[in-house]
Amino acid sequence: MEPVVNYVIYVTSQESDWLALAAAISSAVAAGVSAAVAIWALRFSSKQLTAHETYNKLSVKPNLDCENHIDIHKKKLKYVISNNGVGPAIIKEFSLYVDGSLIENDDPVRTAVELLVPGIDEKDYGHQTIAIGSYIPTEKKIPLFTILTSEYADPNDLLKKLHSSHHLIIRYESVYGEEFVFDSND
Structure with a gap:
C-alpha cells in the first residue's frame, strides 16, 4: 500500500x-x-x-399603628395596634414602659392596665399581649386592652394618663428582613 x-x-x-x-x-x-x-x-x-x-x-412593607377608641356612652377605652401596611409584620421585640420603667414579666399589658387603673377588677378589662416571633397580618387589628371605665374614671382622663405615663415600643420586620420600629411616643 x-x-x-x-x-x-x-x-x-x-x-x-x-x-x-x-x-x-x-x-x-x-x-x-x-x-x-x-x-x-x-x-x-x-x-x-x-x-x-x-x-x-x-409590596410587602408592614406599618404598625395604634388607635384609641373611646365609647362615651358605654364608658369604654380601647387601645388597638393595627397593621396598615401591605405585608405582614414579624414581631422581634415588644417593650412596654410605665413611668419610664420597663415592665419585665410574662404579661406586661396586664401589669400596665393595673398600673393605669389601680384597684381595677379583672371583670372590667380585657387584654392581649403580642408574642415575640408572631406575625401581624395586613389589616389585622389587635386590641391590646379594653377597659370599662365607669367605676374608675372618665375615658378621656384615662387616655390622657395613658399617653403621659405609658410608652410602647415594638420592633418588627418585613418578610425581606427590613427592620422597623413602632413607638407610641411618635
Whole structure:
C-alpha cells in the first residue's frame, strides 16, 4: 500500500489585500457593536432587577399603628395596634414602659392596665399581649386592652394618663428582613 499524500494549496492574489483588510475591519466593527449592545443589555437588566427588588420590598412593607377608641356612652377605652401596611409584620421585640420603667414579666399589658387603673377588677378589662416571633397580618387589628371605665374614671382622663405615663415600643420586620420600629411616643 502506497502512502497517500494530500495537498492543500492556497492561492492569494496581491490585488485582494484591500478586500481582506476591509473584511477584517468590518469584522472588528461588528464585534465592537456586539460588545456594546451586550454591555447595554447587561446594564439595563441590572437596573430592571434593582427596580423589581425595590418594588417587591415595598409590596410587602408592614406599618404598625395604634388607635384609641373611646365609647362615651358605654364608658369604654380601647387601645388597638393595627397593621396598615401591605405585608405582614414579624414581631422581634415588644417593650412596654410605665413611668419610664420597663415592665419585665410574662404579661406586661396586664401589669400596665393595673398600673393605669389601680384597684381595677379583672371583670372590667380585657387584654392581649403580642408574642415575640408572631406575625401581624395586613389589616389585622389587635386590641391590646379594653377597659370599662365607669367605676374608675372618665375615658378621656384615662387616655390622657395613658399617653403621659405609658410608652410602647415594638420592633418588627418585613418578610425581606427590613427592620422597623413602632413607638407610641411618635
